[in-house]
Amino acid sequence: MTIRTRLALWYAVIFSASLLAIGAVVYSELIVEQRAKATKHHEENVVDSDAGEDLTQIILLYGGSAIVVGLLGGWWLTSRALAPVTKLTHAVEKIQESNLAQKIPRTGNGDELDRLTEVFNAMTGRLDGSFNRIREFTLHASHELKTPLTVLCGETETALRDEKLSQPERERLLSQLDEVQRLTKIVDGLTLLTKADAGQVALNLEAVKLDELVRDNFADTQILAEPQQIKVELATCDTISIRGDRHRLRQLLLNLADNAVKYNQPGGKVTMSLRGAEDFAEFKIENSGAGISPEKLPRVFDRFFRGDSAHENTIDGCGLGLSIAQWIVSAHGGKIQIESAPEKLTIVIVRLPLAK
Amino acid sequence: MRVLVVEDEKKTASFVRKALQAEGFAADVCHNGDDALAAAKATPFDVIVLDIMLPGRDGLGVLKQLRERKNSTPVLLLSARGEVNERVEGLNAGADDYLPKPFELSELVARVRALTRRNGENKSTILRVADLTLDTVAHYAQRGGKKIELTSREYRLLEFLMRSAGRLCGRMMILEKVWDYNFDPGTNLVDVYVRRLREKIDADFEIKLLHTVRGSGYVLKEQP
Incomplete structure (x- = not known):
């Protein structure tokens, strides 16, 4: 039972009870008066019993309507009193990591709820501050890492230019260079995502022919899949144009295709399709392979999460691919979802809103 | 310079x-x-x-x-x-x-x-490295008189490598010029394409033209 219903009922009970009490007092006064009259005029007894019946009817009529009025009035009053709470609830429901800085408007009349709103705003404000500090920290950290990485990469390359190096020395330096390049990719990905979190990455919106991008990506995927004899198919490719960032969308498609090939099996299959619906474009990519277990599936978009720990060391990549894909999709106002089960097809579905 | x-x-x-x-x-x-x-x-x-x-x-x-x-x-x-x-x-x-x-x-x-x-870029329509030639008007590549079939992407890659013949081409640069990517896609796309191109232009010939500089990129030239 909601607070509003409970308060309305209580209100009606108290309202009716007080009315009944008043009624009872009035009734007893009338009876007393009637008896006093009765002692004076015996002949008027008949009329008196009539008056008693009238009184019961009046009490029933007025008492009944009083209860109804009490209920309705109680409902209205509590609704009025609780409206700010409902408003507050809706406002709080809308709060997410991305809009913590947004304050809930105060009523300004200094009541308990106004005070609650104030306290709540102060709390989200503190949370926002903490989030910002973490974001800034990550951004600074990835930024600060760039200079030493540049130096490390440059020094290693300079060392490799020395022709007197023995083969083992050269191998060691090359392996070191590979790791520096991997680290560079991680730092780049991290910088991008942190900036995206802080809303600092702007999309370059233009009309983009999605089908052309998908066909291009299909051609690239065939080449990427060839060494493992994976068959790539383009099932459907509707002609669709959307407003989007061409580079980011290409990055998204390539990212998903690259995953579909990496987490596949030799001789496996990748199927992609692009379909237009009423108000969105749907890109779907399926791949064979080991699949993803149910407990890992919800976490695949998490940063640095690896789908299959057994493959962890054989598959290269920075562990940020799907997080970046998810960011690109949501920045375009779309949705991305993934379906999979062990030894089943893994299906990634991207829905992007069409230009209005 | x-x-x-x-x-x-x-x-x-x-x-x-x-x-x-x-x-x-x-x-x-x-x-x-x-x-x-x-x-x-x-x-x-x-x-x-x-x-x-x-x-x-x-x-x-x-x-x-x-x-x-x-x-x-x-x-x-x-x-x-x-x-x-x-x-x-x-x-x-x-x-x-x-x-x-x-x-x-x-x-x-x-x-x-x-x-x-940039100022003195090779603007000729026929590019040549050893016995490999590329006609940029007819989009026709041949080596030792034998025609080489190329997809459009492979063609663009070969044209870019031939225009920069003798110079090291980094992966980023190739991605920018051939794919028009201004981000690192985090895939080995370039390496796979180069491998395919190498099969087409080098596999049947004694002298290899397309060389890998590990950790850096690729170079198209006559001497190893």
Whole structure:
């Protein structure tokens, strides 16, 4: 039972009870008066019993309507009193990591709820501050890492230019260079995502022919899949144009295709399709392979999460691919979802809103 | 060929200079914007490598000042921020190329070399490396008189490698010129394409033309 219903009922009970009490007092006064009259005029007894019946009817009529009025009035009053709470609830429901800085408007009349709103705003404000500090920290950290990485990469390359190096020395330096390049990719990905979190990455919106991008990506995927004899198919490719960032969308498609090939099996299959619906474009990519277990599936978009720990060391990549894909999709106002089960097809579905 | 390197981080400046010198360039180094402007006024450089984040006057400021003075020396911008907008901003301000940090040294050297050739770029319609020829009008490639079938992407890759014949092409540069990607896609796309192209142009021939420089990129040339 909601607070509003409970308060309305209580209100009606108290309202009716007080009315009944008043009624009872009035009734007893009338009876007393009637008896006093009765002692004076015996002949008027008949009329008196009539008056008693009238009184019961009046009490029933007025008492009944009083209860109804009490209920309705109680409902209205509590609704009025609780409206700010409902408003507050809706406002709080809308709060997410991305809009913590947004304050809930105060009523300004200094009541308990106004005070609650104030306290709540102060709390989200503190949370926002903490989030910002973490974001800034990550951004600074990835930024600060760039200079030493540049130096490390440059020094290693300079060392490799020395022709007197023995083969083992050269191998060691090359392996070191590979790791520096991997680290560079991680730092780049991290910088991008942190900036995206802080809303600092702007999309370059233009009309983009999605089908052309998908066909291009299909051609690239065939080449990427060839060494493992994976068959790539383009099932459907509707002609669709959307407003989007061409580079980011290409990055998204390539990212998903690259995953579909990496987490596949030799001789496996990748199927992609692009379909237009009423108000969105749907890109779907399926791949064979080991699949993803149910407990890992919800976490695949998490940063640095690896789908299959057994493959962890054989598959290269920075562990940020799907997080970046998810960011690109949501920045375009779309949705991305993934379906999979062990030894089943893994299906990634991207829905992007069409230009209005 | 004389290159001016404007970079406040001393170690970076030092190995960039060494690498350029090793490639046969004369390289001067400045550590701040004002010195760079003075140096550019005193000496005609063939290329200026300009870091955006400098103490005092920043790289973009230096670039704008240079262009205002009608100095049209090709400029390669370096930046640790690596934002798409910054790249556009830099190119609009008159830069000729942009390289985000951390960069690979070979990539930087390749870009500097490309900038020095920009004016005298090989504009002929028939490109030739040893017995491999590419007709850029008829889109026809052949080696030793035998026609080579290429997909459009492979064709663009081969054309780019042939136009830069003898020079090292970094992966980033290939992605930019052949795929028009201005981000690192984190895949081995370039390597796989190069492998395929190599099968088509080198597999049946004794002399290999397409060479891998591990950790750096690829080069198309007659001698290994």
